[in-house]
Structures are given as structure tokens and as C-alpha cells.
Amino acid sequence: MAQLDRRAEEIAALDAICQVEEISRHEWLPETNGRTPDLRLELADGRTVFAEVTLATRRADRELRGAAKKMQPYRDARLRFEWQVAIADEHSDERARRGRRLKALVAALSMALARVESQGGSPEMMMRRAFAVLDPAPYHPHLSSSGGPMRQWALECPRDKSLEEWLRHDYMPVCDYWYPPDIEDLLLHDLEPREARVLSPPATPREGTIGGIYVHTMTTESGFMAGGADHLVPVIRNAIEKKQDWGQLRNVDGDRWLVVVLDVLNALGQLEEACEPDMPSSAPELGGVEFSEVDEVWALGKTFHGERLTIARFANSGSQPELLTVPNLRRR
Missing domain, CATH: 3.40.1350 (Trna Endonuclease; Chain: A, domain 1)
Structure with missing residues (x-):
């Protein structure tokens, strides 16, 4: 050979x-x-x-890269542009054991970016808007200026429900984060949300092609x-x-x-x-x-x-x- x-x-x-x-x-x-x-x-x-x-x-890293390779790009008729997005995961092993799949995340990402596109503006404006939409900080107990859902739980303090029951039955159905399962994993299992970062302003696809997302995966490890x-x-x-x-x-x-x-x-x-x-x-x-x-x-x-x-x-x-x-x- x-x-x-x-x-x-x-x-x-x-x-x-x-x-x-x-x-x-x-x-x-x-x-x-x-x-x-x-x-x-x-x-x-x-x-x-x-x-x-x-x-x-x-193994989890291999599977993550393999899944991303199959989505080059992920096409969605709701998208008018092509996006380059890096997805970083510092808990890829544990997330794989919990059955969290990249394909489900990217499907939700596509819906979020379609909403960003629907508000119009230049590609640079859409990119900045996407940064805000994809930011998990407002929902993070240690990064949110308001304390996020954990403060809401502390204020409501429903005595007839555990934190897990409250999250799954009261909070998660109305959570407006673009991918709520990652917030659930954060609050219940200490798994940091996957970071989805737009790498460049969205580009117009070639004529006759619907929009899509080019997924670039990155895995991290503790020091x-x-x-x-x-x-x-x-x-x-x-x-x-x-x-x-x-x-x-x-x-x-x-x-x-x-x-x-x-x-x-x-x-x-x-x-x-x-x-x-x-x-x-x-x-x-x-x-x-x-x-x-x-x-x-x-x-x-x-x-x-x-x-x-x-x-x-x-x-x-x-x-x-x-x-x-x-x-x-x-x-x-």
C-alpha cells in the first residue's frame, strides 16, 4: 500500500x-x-x-469526532445561511454514558440559529446575536448575576418536591435556554454545559443549497x-x-x-x-x-x-x- x-x-x-x-x-x-x-x-x-x-x-472523543464527521454539514431547510460552529465538551465521557448525543444537540442548535436568522441583519450582527443566544451563563449557578434557576428554587422552596422533581416538572418545561438538557445535567450532575461558539459570520450557501451548520468538535480534560x-x-x-x-x-x-x-x-x-x-x-x-x-x-x-x-x-x-x-x- x-x-x-x-x-x-x-x-x-x-x-x-x-x-x-x-x-x-x-x-x-x-x-x-x-x-x-x-x-x-x-x-x-x-x-x-x-x-x-x-x-x-x-472512546467518547472518537465517537464525538465520528458523529461530527457525519454532519459536514448538518443541513436544515429552516436555515438560509451556512454556519461554522465549534462545540466544546469537557465531560464527553460522562455525557456519553448518560446517552447525550451530539445529533440532538445540533438539531436544537439549528433551531436556535434559525431564530437568529429570522431577526435579520448583517452576518456580523447575526453572529453577535448568536453569541448571546448560545451563552449558558444566565442559567449557571456560579456565572449568572441573578443566581439562575438555583436561586429561583431557593426562593420558591417547594416543600412537596425535591430539587430534581422541581427541575424536571416545573423549571425545565419552561426553560428558554436553547438546549435545556445541558442545564439539567449541570444542575443535577455537575456537568458543565457544552459550549457552542460561532467561529465566523454566517455565509450564503451556493445557489440551490439550503443552509446548514459545519460542526467542529473539541474535547477538553481536567488538568x-x-x-x-x-x-x-x-x-x-x-x-x-x-x-x-x-x-x-x-x-x-x-x-x-x-x-x-x-x-x-x-x-x-x-x-x-x-x-x-x-x-x-x-x-x-x-x-x-x-x-x-x-x-x-x-x-x-x-x-x-x-x-x-x-x-x-x-x-x-x-x-x-x-x-x-x-x-x-x-x-x-
């Missing part, structure tokens, strides 16, 4: 390996019932290496403590366990390398910190990564603002890895 047909994480893995090891030849291997590694490498020292590349990401590896090590372990179950590297005649390309923000942050040249020489403890069916594990990430590929190379199970960075040859 040609290199242009390979996934981005596979190309990044090959770029990193070629900058660390002297490679005389490489070959992308065809898939055969899911039991073939991705890459065969001939090293200058005569060794043959078979490499399998896997992308480590959160991490400096000097730790509590996010990084579990992500690498999980990737190893999943790949060892598949067994792509079991029946090969050569060294077996597993390359884990990280796409989890906190894990990437901790790997970047571990490889930071200005950090003290005492690197965080990364020796808790164990493996049995491969000879080496490489954990790889695009860090330092995309300028570098950061690598933790585990040559022995349970041992501290070699930490290094190389230029990202395909940075944009």
Missing part, C-alpha cells in the same frame, strides 16, 4: 522511527484478516523489525499535576492490552515493536513534560509499563506546539524508558 494511503498516526510512527534508527528499507504490509502488522523495517545493523501502530484515544504520569502510564497500558489481544505481532520472524501514538490530551502533556529539555534530570516514574508479546513499546506524541515528536521508548518490560524528541517533519 502506498504511503499516501496510510493513516496519519502510521506516518508519524515511521517518521519517528527513521529519525531514531538507521533504516535501510521499509515496507507497508497488506492487511490479512487483521493479523498482520503494519510495517516491516530493515535496519542498517541487519535486524528485521515488524512494527504495529495503534492510536490511543478516548494534571506536574511531574506525574498518572494519565500517561494507564493510556499506554490500555493500548498494549488491546493490541496484545489482537496478536498482529505473534507470528513474525524478527523483532516486534508496538508504537502507541497518543491522542489523549493529559497523556500528551505528561509525555511532553517528561521530555522537556529544561526539566530536572529526575524524570517521572514510567517503569510501570509491562508487556510480554512484543520486544519494544514506543509511546509517541506530537507535542511542543506540533514542532516535535516526543518519544518514550520502552526496551524492557517494567523498566524506565528512553526519553527523546525529534523534529515533526510534517508540522503545519
Whole structure:
């Protein structure tokens, strides 16, 4: 298979390996019932290496991006313009467990933007109006100047109803926020509302096309403590366990390398910190990564603002890895 047909994480893995090891030849291997590694490498020292590349990401993030990809764009006959909207979610895992779907949110977003359009004005005016309509602050107990629904609850204090009953039966049916389920999740489950931000003034679609929304999803994670590896090590372990179950590297005649390309923000942050040249020489403890069916594990990430590929190379199970960075040859 040609290199242009390979996934981005596979190309990044090959770029990193070629900058660390002297490679005389490489070959992308065809898939055969899911039991073939991705890459065969001939090293200058005569060794043959078979490499399998896997992308480590959160399931909820993958599903969110997949859902957004299916809506490029989300078309709605009620819209006369095309909108570019970024939707950020800092609770994507928990929201997925609660069955909250992006499609339902975007359908409500479309109705809200249709109301914005119906008031007329220039695209810039509509954009400013959309900012106000989509702002959850007036309904947030910590951001609202009036205290939002929680203050209303405190004033009414209905003794015959719990907060949950009052919210669902009295408040939510009349809540005028553009997507009330997010306010319910905020007040009952401490899930911050998803942020929908219009990225540019709406544009007129091409002739004969109805309006729509181009959805750009962003997921966030809580921060991490400096000097730790509590996010990084579990992500690498999980990737190893999943790949060892598949067994792509079991029946090969050569060294077996597993390359884990990280796409989890906190894990990437901790790997970047571990490889930071200005950090003290005492690197965080990364020796808790164990493996049995491969000879080496490489954990790889695009860090330092995309300028570098950061690598933790585990040559022995349970041992501290070699930490290094190389230029990202395909940075944009």
C-alpha cells in the first residue's frame, strides 16, 4: 500500500522511527484478516523489525469526532445561511454514558440559529446575536448575576418536591435556554454545559443549497499535576492490552515493536513534560509499563506546539524508558 494511503498516526510512527534508527528499507504490509502488522523495517545493523501502530484515544472523543464527521454539514431547510460552529465538551465521557448525543444537540442548535436568522441583519450582527443566544451563563449557578434557576428554587422552596422533581416538572418545561438538557445535567450532575461558539459570520450557501451548520468538535480534560504520569502510564497500558489481544505481532520472524501514538490530551502533556529539555534530570516514574508479546513499546506524541515528536521508548518490560524528541517533519 502506498504511503499516501496510510493513516496519519502510521506516518508519524515511521517518521519517528527513521529519525531514531538507521533504516535501510521499509515496507507497508497488506492487511490479512487483521493479523498482520503494519510495517516491516530493515535496519542498517541487519535486524528485521515488524512494527504495529495503534492510536490511543478516548472512546467518547472518537465517537464525538465520528458523529461530527457525519454532519459536514448538518443541513436544515429552516436555515438560509451556512454556519461554522465549534462545540466544546469537557465531560464527553460522562455525557456519553448518560446517552447525550451530539445529533440532538445540533438539531436544537439549528433551531436556535434559525431564530437568529429570522431577526435579520448583517452576518456580523447575526453572529453577535448568536453569541448571546448560545451563552449558558444566565442559567449557571456560579456565572449568572441573578443566581439562575438555583436561586429561583431557593426562593420558591417547594416543600412537596425535591430539587430534581422541581427541575424536571416545573423549571425545565419552561426553560428558554436553547438546549435545556445541558442545564439539567449541570444542575443535577455537575456537568458543565457544552459550549457552542460561532467561529465566523454566517455565509450564503451556493445557489440551490439550503443552509446548514459545519460542526467542529473539541474535547477538553481536567488538568494534571506536574511531574506525574498518572494519565500517561494507564493510556499506554490500555493500548498494549488491546493490541496484545489482537496478536498482529505473534507470528513474525524478527523483532516486534508496538508504537502507541497518543491522542489523549493529559497523556500528551505528561509525555511532553517528561521530555522537556529544561526539566530536572529526575524524570517521572514510567517503569510501570509491562508487556510480554512484543520486544519494544514506543509511546509517541506530537507535542511542543506540533514542532516535535516526543518519544518514550520502552526496551524492557517494567523498566524506565528512553526519553527523546525529534523534529515533526510534517508540522503545519
